[in-house]
Amino acid sequence: MSKTNAERLLKQSNVSFESISYPVDLSDLSAQAVSEKIKFPLSSVFKTLVLEDDQKNYLFAVISGEEEVNLKAVARASAAKKVSLVPMKVLESLTGYVRGGVSPIGAKKAFPVFLSDRAIGQPFIIISAGKRGQQIKLSPDDLLEFTSGILYRNR
Template sequence: MQLTNAARQLKQRNIPFTFHTYVVDPSDVSASHVAASMGKPVDQLYKTICLESEQKRHAFFLISGDRDIDLKAAAKAWGVKKVTPVPMKELEALTGYIRGGVSPIGAKKAFPVFLHDSAKEKATIIISAGKRGAQLELTPDDLLRFTNGRWFTQ
């Protein structure tokens, strides 16, 4: 598989990463299924969730595959009153990515990035490379540095 836009951007900035591929099951793009397909623990895989504030601003929140996003905690971390997930039908037009392939790197627009603090305990995390079937493994600190991201707690 060719490198994705997200992987190329990391390579251009000399940020070390491992590019993983897996066989896609279009009927199951869940984090648990992707992790199992890769032979990795689900809590090492971080899913990217695009949220929208009441002011129609957008941000990416990354949370381990074994957790669900707490919308109140996300809003608090972002400093807004309320957030909602971006509807699936709007996701691709907004980010350039489809569900199961959303990456905080290389989206159409650079949105704020928030990484759940459970990643602090891990040497590396695995995130989407920007398309189904491709993942990037890198350190949490490198991801935050590259995206100017911040930690969040829930």
């Protein structure tokens, strides 16, 4: 299987990770479906959302599959007045990724990464490798360090 940008970047930086592949069902791209296919608990499968703040800055919010994004909490953490989800139609042109395959690593442009504090204490989290059907298992600390990410409370 070919390496994604995210996997190549992690490998180049000697960050320890494991690649996990699964069959894609375009009718269900949810974290729950991914969790079931890769046989890891939903609490360890993290989804990456692309948000825009009131100043037209973009950012990634990486949250547990068990959570819904709290826009007020992300705004607080990013020192913005408010944030909103980026419309699907601009997702690919903005990041180079399609829905169901967005990774906080290796996007067209490096946006700030905000990681939910649900990752604290977990030995690993699983994030998208940057394409549907491929995930990366790594330590939350490594993700934060690699992306210069910020831990925040998603509530």
